[in-house]
Amino acid sequence: MPPKLQPSKNVKITDVAQLAGVSVTTVSMVLNGKGRISPATAERVQQAIKQLDYVPNSAAANLRSQQxxxxxxxxxxxxxxxxxxxxxxxxxxxxxxxxxxxxxxxxxxxxxxxxxxxxxxxxxxxxxxxxxxxxxxxxxxxxxxxxxxxxxxxxxxxxxxxxxxxxxxxxxxxxxxxxxxxxxxxxxxx
Missing domain, CATH: 3.40.50.2300 (Response regulator)
Structure with a gap:
């Protein structure tokens, strides 16, 4: 019998920012491909996203952007x-x-x-x-x-x-x- 999948902790953008050592705004800019972010910083953010299995919350982003x-x-x-x-x-x-x-x-x-x-x-x-x-x-x-x-x-x-x-x-x-x-x-x- 395959093991049951355990629901993962709800990882937030703040968790990614903390692990990468950057601001939430920087994580957001990396996720959206906007802003001037150095390749090294973008790589740190991408590594944190991967390590935490972060999945962006589209509903929250839509609320913020009102789109x-x-x-x-x-x-x-x-x-x-x-x-x-x-x-x-x-x-x-x-x-x-x-x-x-x-x-x-x-x-x-x-x-x-x-x-x-x-x-x-x-x-x-x-x-x-x-x-x-x-x-x-x-x-x-x-x-x-x-x-x-x-x-x-x-x-x-x-x-x-x-x-x-x-x-x-x-x-x-x-x-x-x-x-x-x-x-x-x-x-x-x-």
């Missing part, structure tokens, strides 16, 4: 293969930019859409990508759009022109499909 690395994605049904692909693509792009995906689903319920928006807002997300729900209360969506959060509509267009939209180009896809069918000799295309 978030979380982006909320609200979908109708995460088990739908189309939305699975959307989720994978969004997650991949966000991770390349240093963000993490916070996923929620609302089904076809305007009430659950509102709950999802409120939950994501409370979590302090940096922005929200959402899939409109038919019949959603305009007030709910207006609150979202009126917030300071960047908002992007995904997969289905929204009724307002001032909302960024990412989705399939159905017109171009239909043209390509029709051209292909004509090239194959089909003449009665519905």
């Amino acid at each position: 978030s690395n979380l982006v909320g994605l609200i979908l109708r049904d995460i088990t739908d293969p189309f939305y699975t692909e959307v989720t994978a693509g969004v997650s991949e792009v966000l991770e390349q930019q240093g963000y993490l995906l916070f996923l929620t689903q609302c089904g076809h319920s305007p009430e659950r859409l509102q709950q999802s928006i409120q939950s994501l807002s409370r979590q302090g997300v940096a922005g929200i990508i959402f899939n409109p729900v038919r019949g959603a209360a305009a007030k709910t969506l207006e609150i979202l759009l009126g917030s300071q959060l960047p908002v992007v509509c995904a997969a289905r267009s929204y009724y307002r022109d001032d909302v960024d939209f990412i989705g399939p180009d159905n017109t171009h896809a239909a043209q390509q499909a029709t051209t292909y069918l004509i090239e194959q000799g089909h003449r009665h295309i519905a």
Whole structure:
């Protein structure tokens, strides 16, 4: 039977600073790759981080900087293969930019859409990508759009022109499909 992993002591940035013999600010600058830090000092800090198995607390850093690395994605049904692909693509792009995906689903319920928006807002997300729900209360969506959060509509267009939209180009896809069918000799295309 493999040994049980013991939870490690919660190592703080102050512990790293003390072991490296530097200030907390210096450790922070090394972690963020900012500031003028000598290679020798940076190496001492990196050694202390490794020795203590320090893992930076993203939530604390976000509170200090008042910025978030979380982006909320609200979908109708995460088990739908189309939305699975959307989720994978969004997650991949966000991770390349240093963000993490916070996923929620609302089904076809305007009430659950509102709950999802409120939950994501409370979590302090940096922005929200959402899939409109038919019949959603305009007030709910207006609150979202009126917030300071960047908002992007995904997969289905929204009724307002001032909302960024990412989705399939159905017109171009239909043209390509029709051209292909004509090239194959089909003449009665519905």
